[in-house]
Amino acid sequence: xxxxxxxxxxxxxxxxxxxxxxSEMPFLFDxxxxxxxITAIMGASGSxxxxxxxxxxxxxxxxxxxxxxGGTDVGSSPPxxxxxxxxFQENNLFAHLSVEKNVGLGRSPSLxxxxxxxxxxxxxxxxxxxxxxxxxxxRELSGGERQRVxxxxxxxxxxxxxxxxxxxxxxxxxxxxxxLDLLAGVHAEQAMTVLFVTHQPEDARRIGxxxxxxxxxxxAATGSVTDFFDGTGPEAFRRYIGAGSGGSRDIARKRx
Amino acid sequence: MRxxxxxxxxxxxxxxxxxxxxxxxxxxxxxxxxALLIGGAFxxxxxxxARDLSGAASAFDPYLxxxxxxxxxxxxxxxxxxxxxxxxxxxxxxxxxxFFGRGFILQLFTVPLALPAIVAALGILALxxxxxxxxxxxxxxxxxxxxxSGILIAHVFFNLPLATRLFLEALGTVxxxxxxxxxxxxxxxxxxxxxxEWPVLRAALPGVxxxxxxxxxxxxTIVLILGxxxxxxxxxVAIYQALRFDFDPARAVTLTLLxxxxxxxxxxxxxxxxxxxxxxxxxxxxxxxxxxxxxxETALNAILIMLALLFVAGPMAxxxxxxxxxxxxxxxxxxAVRQATLTSVILGLLAALxxxxxxxxxxxxxxxxxxxxxxxxxxxLEHATDTGAGFVLVxxxxxxxxxxxxxxxxVSDDFAIAPVMVVTVNAVMAMPFAIRAMxxxxxxxxxxxxxxxxxxxxSGWNRLLLVDWPSLRRPLATGFAFAMALSLGDLGVIALFGxxxxxxxxxxxxxxxxxxxxxxxxxxxxxxxxxxxxLVVAADWLGRGEKS
Numbered sequence: 001x002x003x004x005x006x007x008x009x010x011x012x013x014x015x016x017x018x019x020x021x022x023s024e025m026p027f028l029f030d031x032x033x034x035x036x037x038i039t040a041i042m043g044a045s046g047s048x049x050x051x052x053x054x055x056x057x058x059x060x061x062x063x064x065x066x067x068x069x070g071g072t073d074v075g076s077s078p079p080x081x082x083x084x085x086x087x088f089q090e091n092n093l094f095a096h097l098s099v100e101k102n103v104g105l106g107r108s109p110s111l112x113x114x115x116x117x118x119x120x121x122x123x124x125x126x127x128x129x130x131x132x133x134x135x136x137x138x139r140e141l142s143g144g145e146r147q148r149v150x151x152x153x154x155x156x157x158x159x160x161x162x163x164x165x166x167x168x169x170x171x172x173x174x175x176x177x178x179x180l181d182l183l184a185g186v187h188a189e190q191a192m193t194v195l196f197v198t199h200q201p202e203d204a205r206r207i208g209x210x211x212x213x214x215x216x217x218x219x220a221a222t223g224s225v226t227d228f229f230d231g232t233g234p235e236a237f238r239r240y241i242g243a244g245s246g247g248s249r250d251i252a253r254k255r256x
Numbered sequence: 257m258r259x260x261x262x263x264x265x266x267x268x269x270x271x272x273x274x275x276x277x278x279x280x281x282x283x284x285x286x287x288x289x290x291a292l293l294i295g296g297a298f299x300x301x302x303x304x305x306a307r308d309l310s311g312a313a314s315a316f317d318p319y320l321x322x323x324x325x326x327x328x329x330x331x332x333x334x335x336x337x338x339x340x341x342x343x344x345x346x347x348x349x350x351x352x353x354x355f356f357g358r359g360f361i362l363q364l365f366t367v368p369l370a371l372p373a374i375v376a377a378l379g380i381l382a383l384x385x386x387x388x389x390x391x392x393x394x395x396x397x398x399x400x401x402x403x404x405s406g407i408l409i410a411h412v413f414f415n416l417p418l419a420t421r422l423f424l425e426a427l428g429t430v431x432x433x434x435x436x437x438x439x440x441x442x443x444x445x446x447x448x449x450x451x452x453e454w455p456v457l458r459a460a461l462p463g464v465x466x467x468x469x470x471x472x473x474x475x476x477t478i479v480l481i482l483g484x485x486x487x488x489x490x491x492x493v494a495i496y497q498a499l500r501f502d503f504d505p506a507r508a509v510t511l512t513l514l515x516x517x518x519x520x521x522x523x524x525x526x527x528x529x530x531x532x533x534x535x536x537x538x539x540x541x542x543x544x545x546x547x548x549x550x551x552x553e554t555a556l557n558a559i560l561i562m563l564a565l566l567f568v569a570g571p572m573a574x575x576x577x578x579x580x581x582x583x584x585x586x587x588x589x590x591x592a593v594r595q596a597t598l599t600s601v602i603l604g605l606l607a608a609l610x611x612x613x614x615x616x617x618x619x620x621x622x623x624x625x626x627x628x629x630x631x632x633x634x635x636x637l638e639h640a641t642d643t644g645a646g647f648v649l650v651x652x653x654x655x656x657x658x659x660x661x662x663x664x665x666x667v668s669d670d671f672a673i674a675p676v677m678v679v680t681v682n683a684v685m686a687m688p689f690a691i692r693a694m695x696x697x698x699x700x701x702x703x704x705x706x707x708x709x710x711x712x713x714x715s716g717w718n719r720l721l722l723v724d725w726p727s728l729r730r731p732l733a734t735g736f737a738f739a740m741a742l743s744l745g746d747l748g749v750i751a752l753f754g755x756x757x758x759x760x761x762x763x764x765x766x767x768x769x770x771x772x773x774x775x776x777x778x779x780x781x782x783x784x785x786x787x788x789x790x791l792v793v794a795a796d797w798l799g800r801g802e803k804s
Contacts, residue, residue, distance in 0.1 A: 080713025091704045096726040109714040
């Protein structure tokens with residue numbers, strides 16, 4: 001299943017010679033993420049995947065360079081005004097607030113919700129399969145359900161860019177597949193530009209269209225996911241994935 | 257190699273994107289208020305010293321040196337006697353995570369923290385004193401408890417449970433997997449102590465010992481009541497005597513400056529040793545099952561825990577017994593008692609409110625600053641919000657009180673500002689404890705919520721109401737109750753500023769003791785102790801109830 005429904009109004013994300021350093025580790029990102037595509041971002045631990053997302057989200061500020069979202073430099077905007085939503089690996093929800101309120105925060109940071117907002121929240125919760133669980137607290141949900149709540153909030157926030165920082169890393173394989181399907185479905189409807197950081201090659205193969213491979217704080221290679229897994233990907237990527245060429249056995253098995 | 261420095265980096269990365277965080281403003285205001293309080297006290301001291309320089313200089317005499325020596329000596333002994341047994345009691349408690357009454361013992365060990373020093377001092381007198389329960393059994397041969405022995409008993413009574421709890425928390429940080437590993441490798445009690453327990457205890461030791469030493473060096477009430485004479489006087493008590501009895505301000509200035517110098521020197525020395533003078537966070541102690549102790553060890557541990565329990569429970573039981581012996585009905589009917597109770601409650605509430613507000617401001621500022629900075633440099637402001645609050649312990653209430661007493665005695669009637677002094681000084685004094693109760697919860701909540709709030713644009717009041725308040729309710733209640741209990745039981749400031757017109761319960765208690773109305777004093781001590789205890793228990797319960 002290839003979701004991508006190309007729309008002209010999509011929003012590209014571009015990091016223009018963005019320099020940043022963290023604890024003496026320098027990063028330099030110069031890369032463009034195509035509008036309305038799902039781009040998988042892969043690379044070894046410490047290669048800068050999360051840092052890249054933080055720069056786009058606005059949790060970190062570049063030392064130099066520009067962060068362009070839809071052609072506008074957002075480098076100095078606070079996170080909440082940037083046209084992005086983000087889903088983290090964990091801690092996406094406020095533990096003391098109900099599912100409904102957690103989603104509602106995507107509409108209003110003071111939870112002053114209108115009837116329209118409430119309808120949108122209910123619809124989003126239905127969409128991610130959590131209808132009927134509005135009043136639950138996060139601790140009464142499974143790990144997968146919590147990530148669904150986060151996804152519901154992304155829906156009501158309705159921003160053109162979605163950043164995913166290993167959101168399914170702590171889920172089991174079956175749940176993970178369900179979530180990927182859900183994500184692909186949502187993307188097909190909303191056509192946001194998705195930056196998807198993951199360690200799992202299957203994630204990229206399953207829903208990714210483009211690939212950005214990071215190594216040592218820099219973009220080492222970019223291209224289509226298909227090319228990367230065809231064995232024509234860069235040497236560093238093949239080393240990262242393991243096995244000689246053309247992807248790992250793990251993946252080969254998954255296909256059958 | 258690939259690290260272009262051609263583009264000049266934008267200035268002030270943090271400030272560039274974020275408008276001034278209101279949390280930081282709050283912290284600056286709080287720090288300014290504290291600085292005013294302490295600065296005013298110092299101004300008073302300096303002005304007075306300048307006025308009577310020769311008087312201040314002539315205060316240096318052999319008696320003064322003896323006072324300094326005794327101050328250090330009793331603090332050192334108290335620390336040793338509190339901390340070393342605490343190591344073993346904590347270890348014993350951690351080795352037996354489940355037994356009948358364990359929870360009760362831990363609860364009981366928190367009581368001294370909430371118990372006013374004057375109440376404990378009376379309890380110790382009722383148990384160990386010449387007219388106490390032990391003397392009644394032992395007869396004439398029972399030694400007098402006044403002097404060093406009384407001071408040490410009281411300090412250990414307070415600090416042994418505190419140190420035990422802190423060590424127990426340290427032991428609680430040993431990951432469960434390490435215990436599983438230890439049991440799998442067949443480590444005996446001795447090996448497990450050496451390889452698993454001792455490393456964490458040793459790491460906690462300087463912090464705990466430093467905290468206890470600081471508390472003992474600045475202890476006022478205990479020494480005032482149990483010192484029993486010039487042979488066992490500390491600097492704090494000497495300051496009080498110079499101001500209230502000898503009317504010798506010049507001498508008070510010298511004593512006060514000496515006390516400050518001494519405590520600062522001690523703190524610096526402790527920080528060199530790597531101690532955290534403010535003490536560590538109060539984490540919940542989670543019982544776990546791991547290595548099972550053999551019969552011999554179990555027996556030894558039981559004896560150890562029992563001894564500690566008796567030592568801590570003894571003075572409390574004596575307080576209750578002696579208090580019940582008083583004519584409580586008549587006391588409750590006395591207008592002086594009612595008035596003092598009302599005054600205490602009002603001043604305590606105000607002090608607690610102020611303390612929690614100031615503490616929260618500092619906590620939020622510290623967190624906001626530490627989030628903002630790069631991992632390297634910490635600003636002076638961040639340091640101030642971090643360790644600054646702990647340093648308040650270094651400047652004891654008596655010192656601040658003395659400074660303001662001197663500053664204001666020319667301007668106005670000292671006794672008229674008594675309520676203001678009691679509230680502000682007690683509020684600031686309770687801050688290290690309030691901060692300790694609240695900071696871990698705030699930092700943990702912030703750790704979970706910071707990015708989410710930034711992402712969703714939840715800030716200011718929205719953040720306080722929707723995010724911070726729900727996760728802080730309980731620790732705030734704890735901090736509030738703690739501050740109130742401390743303030744209710746404080747004798748330091750009121751001893752200086754109190755008068756017939758402004759009396760708190762501890763002040764009234766002291767007056768009754770001074771006029772040898774021992775039964776009255778015992779009855780008041782019971783009342784005061786019960787109120788402070790009820791406060792802490794209620795807040796704990798309330799906080800827990802609200803959460804679910």
